[in-house]
Amino acid sequence: MAHPYWPLFDLRLTVDELELRPMTEADQLPLAGLLPEDLELDPDATRYPGLSEAVNRRVIGFQHYWKSYGSWRPERWRLPFCVRAGGELVGVQELEAGDFAALRTVYSSSYLIGSARGRGIGRQMRRAVLALAFGPLAAEAAVSSAWQDNHASLAVSRALGYLPNGESRHRRDDRVDTMLYRRLSRSDWLAGDRGAGVHVAGVEACLPYFGLEGD
Ligand SMILES: CC(C)(COP(=O)(O)OP(=O)(O)OC[C@H]1O[C@@H](n2cnc3c(N)ncnc32)[C@H](O)[C@@H]1OP(=O)(O)O)[C@@H](O)C(=O)NCCC(=O)NCCS
Secondary structure: OOOOOOHHHHOEEEEOOEEEEEOOHHHHHHHHHHOOOOOOOOOOOOOOOOOOHHHHHHHHHHHHHHHHHHOOEOOEEEEEEEEEEOOEEEEEEEEEEEOHHHHOEEEEEEEEOHHHOOOOHHHHHHHHHHHHHHOOOOOOEEEEEEEOOOHHHHHHHHHOOOEEEEEEEEEEOOEEEEEEEEEEEHHHHHHOOOOOOOEEEOOHHHHHHHOOOOO
């Protein structure tokens, strides 16, 4: 049965053997068990001094999830998807925006468990959320950022037609490093027919939650 108040839970993105479903509370424990050790988390996230780093990392995941829906506004939202390949939970793909109705710009972030990397899944799951963004959400641009040494993330952006869009320097652990920005315009997305084969279902009821007109 469709959710009467939070239709985002019924959104489905599918491409090839991948299915992306908005994350639910029931996904949190399985995700905590799969959290990759090499995934860099927000250094400003709450850490509890009495807990081990391993437990703190998983608590950050829970709080990040609760914040996504708990602070959702049409003007500022973050939609976390669980990614399943052939039914197996393999990672997370997020799509977010601020002042979306005016700026029409989306940001993405993602991770895969180690055994699922390097098989084209990262590119497919980014393509899936871009098809949602440039399709029914009518985005004008998508932006991605990655550390200069994150070759896989940068390669996904390059493969999907993103272009260089500046860089900035930030603290990273105990050093300073360079963050690279990439941007994909709506016209480049449409020209490349890059949404081919992605199926988006259940979005109509969600449009008011994105600040967009429904029927
Ligand atoms: C980033 C990530 C989601 C990419 O997913 P993936 O499934 O591994 O990537 P794909 O297999 O779809 O590969 C996409 C492109 O990246 C390239 N690539 C993948 N891993 C690579 C690596 N380690 N080094 C260099 N290039 C790499 C592929 O060759 C491919 O390029 P091509 O299209 O030119 O052939 C995944 O590697 C990951 O979870 N990394 C850790 C978390 C992370 O860094 N997230 C992003 C934060 S900004």
